[in-house]
Amino acid sequence: DTAVSQTPKYLVTQMGNDKSIKCEQNLGHDTMYWYKQDSKKFLKIMFSYNNKELIINETVPNRFSPKSPDKAHLNLHINSLELGDSAVYFCASSQERGAWYEQYFGPGTRLTVT
Amino acid sequence: GESVGLHLPTLSVQEGDNSIINCAYSNSASDYFIWYKQESGKGPQFIIDIRSNMDKRQGQRVTVLLNKTVKHLSLQIAATQPGDSAVYFCAENMNGQNFVFGPGTRLSVLP
Numbered sequence: 256d257t258a259v260s261q262t263p264k265y266l267v268t269q270m271g272n273d274k275s276i277k278c279e280q281n282l283g284h285d286t287m288y289w290y291k292q293d294s295k296k297f298l299k300i301m302f303s304y305n306n307k308e309l310i311i312n313e314t315v316p317n318r319f320s321p322k323s324p325d326k327a328h329l330n331l332h333i334n335s336l337e338l339g340d341s342a343v344y345f346c347a348s349s350q351e352r353g354a355w356y357e358q359y360f361g362p363g364t365r366l367t368v369t
Numbered sequence: 370g371e372s373v374g375l376h377l378p379t380l381s382v383q384e385g386d387n388s389i390i391n392c393a394y395s396n397s398a399s400d401y402f403i404w405y406k407q408e409s410g411k412g413p414q415f416i417i418d419i420r421s422n423m424d425k426r427q428g429q430r431v432t433v434l435l436n437k438t439v440k441h442l443s444l445q446i447a448a449t450q451p452g453d454s455a456v457y458f459c460a461e462n463m464n465g466q467n468f469v470f471g472p473g474t475r476l477s478v479l480p
Contacts, residue, residue, distance in 0.1 A: 259412075296377055296456060298413065298470040345412045355403055355460070355468055360412025 258282050259361035261346050267367045268336055276331045276364045278346030284359075286310075286352050287329035289321060290345040292363070298345075304329050305352045333366075341368045377456060379475045388446040392459035392471045397440060399461035404433055404444045407473070408455045416444070416457075446476075454478045 259280045268274050280287060288303040302321040303310055309321065318334045333340060346361040382388045394402065400421040405413035419426045419433045419442075426433050432445040442459050459471040 296473045298458060298473075300468055347412070355401070355462055356415060356418045358415065360414065362410070363412055 258359050259346055259348055261344075261361040261364050263364060264362065265365050265367075267369065269369055270336055270338060272336050273332070273334045274336060274366070275333070276344055276346075276366070278329050278331070278361060279327055280346075280348040280359070280361075281327065282348055282350075282359060283327075284348040284350050285326065286349050286354070287323065288347040288349075288358070289329065289331050290347065290360075292343040292345060294342070302329075302331075303352070310352060336366075336368045338368050341366055377473050377475045379477060381477045381479055382449050383479050384449060384451060386449055388444075388449045388453070388476055390444045390446075390457050390474045390476060392442040392444075392474075394440050394442060394459065394461040394471065395469065396461060396463055397437070399463045401462040402433070402435065402442055403460045403462075404431075404442075405458045405460060405470075406453075406455045407458065413458060449476075449478050451478050451480070 262277045286303055286305045289301040290298055291301055292298045301315045302312055304323045320332045321329055323329045343363045343365050345363045347358045349358045403418045404416045406416050407413045417428045417431050417433050419435050424435055430447045434443045446453055454477055456473045456475050458473045462468045
């Protein structure tokens, strides 16, 4: 059973388009996160949600918006895609806010903007 | 050895040898650190953590050392195995916020 799953695994799209990446966790965790990993492997946290409330919002452009329909899902919407958005996006979850030691990561979504 | 430029620092070790992966962290106020392992095509996976009130912590085949004086972390892997080949990240956390990952080191285990 997959603990944290993401769809799609690969996403190729053109500049200016709007796209979404979905994330689901079946661990019963209360907190979910989105990370961006660039081509140099730098990993940076973007958002986290706890009980449907956004609790971390790093300096991310407002073209990115997380949406959580329920505790098990945290989707990432990206508007007006730019070349610099090309990266691997990871979803993660943990039981509690700030429980970094028990974060479970999804397999990643590789986004390529052309 | 190491590579520079756009490539990750790389550490190559013989199978069975010990590996030491180093990390310099940025914030002297950081009080909690984690080492992650990321295999090709997968997300990061927690390996071991350490709080700033400790200098050393051991797990199964892994040891993390913390030197707060020079803001340095190291991950030691004993008897390195082919399955240890991955990119390793350190991450620092200050007071539960601003969790920051380091740039990563690629470990390559040679047969």
